[in-house]
Amino acid sequence: MxxxxxxxxxxxxxxxxxxxxxxEQEVIVVPILLLASFLVTLVFILLLRYCPEKVDRIRPQASKSTSRRVLHGIDAPPGINVLEHESIALDIPSSYSTFQPPYTYLTKTLSTTGATPSVTPSVTPSPPPQPYKPSYTQSYTPVVQPRELPRQRLPESFNLVTPMPGAFSLRSDTSVSLYRARMENRNVVLRVLNDSADATERHSFLGFASFLAQLGPHxxxxxxxxxxxxxAPLVTVVEELENRDLLSFLWRCRQDNVDPPxxxxxxxxFxxxxxxxxxxxxxxSKDLLHGNIRARSVLVSNHFTAKLWxxxxxxxxxxKGATQKVDPSMKKWQAPELLVKKPATQSSDIWSFGVLLYEMTTLGDAPFxxxxxxxxxxxxxxxxxxxxxxxCSNTLHALIKSCCQWKDQxxxxxxxxxxxxxxxxKGASDKLLKASGPVNIEQYLQEAGYGEANSYTVF
Incomplete structure (x- = not known):
């Protein structure tokens, strides 16, 4: 008073x-401060609603590690290569039940910059090739929690999401759906786990994503x-190669006036x-065998770059080591030692590579x-x-024959x-290869050894 x-x-x-x-203080200063606080709060709420990725960049980080980078999610800034020289496994807190890696999942420690060097197993020299025996450490690779996409559902996370049609109508992996989409001004392929997937399928889906991250860029x-x-939905995002798989690319090369060329x-x-x-x-070099070398396992970019998938x-x-389901459709590409249930070696992949060369030369004929x-x-x-x-030239045919020798040595x-x-x-011809007529899909499936339960699914 x-x-x-x-x-x-x-x-x-x-x-x-x-x-x-x-x-002045009661009439001007206090109301202005209250109004400013209200506006700041309003702006922050709007950012959370419409631009959550900017909020993530503004927030202070709880801890920063100097020895490795955190695996960023699909909103990572373009300048950061999230797979650069890192040994990364995907994981989240145990409160999320869909991703708890099984106790049988042992990961190999990779030699990476800033990471613990891997232990090279001792190998006894021997003239014949040794069967492939993967070596694993008896401890888990340190896991890093990825920064997740802040939006709630798939259609809100990507642009122009459209289903990706399969090359064949048959599908064996019913737990995963494939989509094309746009993300950060580039075309991508979305491997989306269906809601009906069980816990084992969820573990396998995210474990495969973890494996790709640990494998590193190439x-x-x-x-x-x-x-x-x-x-949900669980998604793995992989770059799209516009010409899709090599087998369908070879089949398109049989046709005239196709777009794209x-x-x-x-x-x-070559x-x-x-x-x-x-x-x-x-x-x-990482003691990994591919075991599935064929044209359908190679992807082709719009610049005709081949990438192994x-x-x-x-x-x-x-x-799982040697215990895995036998794929009957692979037999025409398998080395003889695998047909008699012997262990695979690196030369088994070389046999399959020779068959791949045959597929490329014939523009997608079924081998044998x-x-x-x-x-x-x-x-x-x-x-x-x-x-x-x-x-086929004599040079290329000689290479096919040398890769497909009966004895692996x-x-x-x-x-x-x-x-x-x-x-x-250096001496190869630039003449366009031709083949007689388009491929009859049913005939190809029969000649290639596909069963009714098998499918042609690239991703």
Missing amino acids: STLSGGDNRCKHGDTICEIRVY PFLPELLGVVSLR CEMTERRI TMAKQVVHALEFLH GLHGVYTRKN AEISINELLQFHQRGKSLKKPSN DRPSLAEVSRKLVSGE
Whole structure:
């Protein structure tokens, strides 16, 4: 009351300006502060609603590690390579029941910058190739929680989401749906786990994403761009290669006036084969066998760059060893030792690579088309091999025959194959390869050894 009375005494009755000066704090400062607080709160709420990624960048980080980067989600800034020289496993707090890696999942420690070096197992030298035996550490690789996409549902997270049609109508993996989408101004493929998937399928889905992250970047392997693992639907985001898989690309090359253009020459065969060999050497350097080398396991970009895919079998063998389901549709591509249930070696991949060269030369013919699955082993035992295609040069046919030798020790190493590809590319022809007519899908399935339960699913 003293203040009010003092103000009344200092100001004449009706002098408003004088009263405002006296009560400046109560009349001006406090209301302005309240209004400013309200506006800041309102702006923050609007950012949370419409631009959550900006809020994530503003928030202070609880802790920063100098030895490794955190695996960012699919909203990572373009300048950060989230897979650069890192040994990364995906995980989230145990409160989220859909991703708790099984106790049987043992990951191999990779030698990475800033990470603990891996222990190189001792190998006893021996003239014949040793069966492939993956070595695993007896402890888990340290896990890093990825930064998740803040939006709630798939259609709100990506642009132009459309289903990706399969090349064949048959599908075996009913738990995963494929979509094309736009993300950060590029085309991507979304592997989306269906809501009906059980716990085992969820573990396998996210475990495969973890495996791709740990595998690391390679110019001739499709790039993993991010994951959504903290909420449904679970999504793995992989770069899209516009020409899709090599087999359908080869089939399009049989047609005239296709869009986009599809042209295959012998020189391009050598170039793309070199790229596949580089990717295969990368896997073998990590003690990983591919086990599924064929045209449908290779993806092709719009610049005709070949990238090796079909890596889910690599992940399965890494975690389950030799115990895995036998794929009957792979027998026409398998080395003889695998047909008699012997352990796979690196030379088994080289045999399959020779069959891949045959597919490329014939523009997607089924290998050993005239031989049934039951007679295939006897066919190999008699020393017979793939027929020389009409489009095939002597140099390319000699490389196919050397890769498909009955004895695994007679097959060339990947380094030798790479040298032959480089040499053959220099003198290769630029003449377009031709094939007689389009492929009859039903006939191809029969000749390639596909059963009714098998499908042609790239991703």
